[in-house]
Amino acid sequence: MKDINTEQNILNAAITVFQKKGMAGARMQEIADEAQINKAMLHYYFRNKQQLFEAVLMKAFQKLAPQMNIIFAMEINVYDKIRQFTSSYIDFVLENPYLPTFIIHELNNDPQFATKLMAHPNKPDPKPLLRQFEEEIKAGNIKDIPPVQLLLNLFSLTIFPFVGETLFKVILDISDTHYHELLIARKTELADRFIESIRT
Missing domain, CATH: 1.10.10.60 (Homeodomain-like)
Known part of the structure; x- marks a missing residue:
């Protein structure tokens, strides 16, 4: 056993x-x-090593996806939801810093890996957030930008600083500690700037 x-x-x-x-x-x-x-x-x-690598990814994914789904489904205003998402995601990846690069590696190595992730019963479901974007656009509260584009922008701005961490630290010539501080500050900085960019 x-x-x-x-x-x-x-x-x-x-x-x-x-x-x-x-x-x-x-x-x-x-x-x-x-x-x-x-x-x-x-x-x-x-x-084998591949099976172990996938197990590491799935273990982390099983922690992250439910957290994201709780936020997506929250009955709070869209601005607070954006703040919750950026803060929670950045906190999670700071605790699991290997995750973004591991996922990128596996997607490049096995294009079907995304299908495996999405077959998980607790896969991320951003549809509630997309519907909320649509409702806010109709109400005139946020700019008329396709909801999917808004979602892609939010995900990209949140995730890329982790995927490109090594490159950014070299370009900016800063220490691990300084970069970590930038990511902590980004939890609120990103949300504030994103909200400002979509508010009518």
């Missing part, structure tokens, strides 16, 4: 090694060493 604590220990070890070496550079032996188990035990839980 597989032990939940051992499996979580393996996932934590995999995150550490994948962050240091990347998916291509990581070795199952390194992950076993990090988890302080033998390689045979590691293969008992996860047959």
Whole structure:
């Protein structure tokens, strides 16, 4: 019987090694060493590196998607919902900094991975937010911009600073600590600027 604590220990070890070496550079032996188990035990839980990599992603996804769906479905005004989304998403990725680059890697490696994610019962469902955008446009409260474009803008502005973190730190010549501070400030800065750009 597989032990939940051992499996979580393996996932934590995999995150550490994948962050240091990347998916291509990581070795199952390194992950076993990090988890302080033998390689045979590691293969008992996860047959290969790809399966382990996907398990790491799905574990994080299972935490993120329900949080996003709660926000999308909240009965609050659209501006507060935007603030909730940017703050919650940035907090989550700061706690799971490996996630954006892992997902980009897997999407490039396996185009069907997005289909696997969306097959999950708790997949993100932004339809309530899209409907709210439509209602606010009709009421004249926000600019007449296609709701899908608004959603793409919001997602892109929130996610890209994490995907491009290494590049931005080199271009801006700033430390990890300084960049982290910028991301913390962005929780409110981004929401305020986005709201200002769509308000009529």
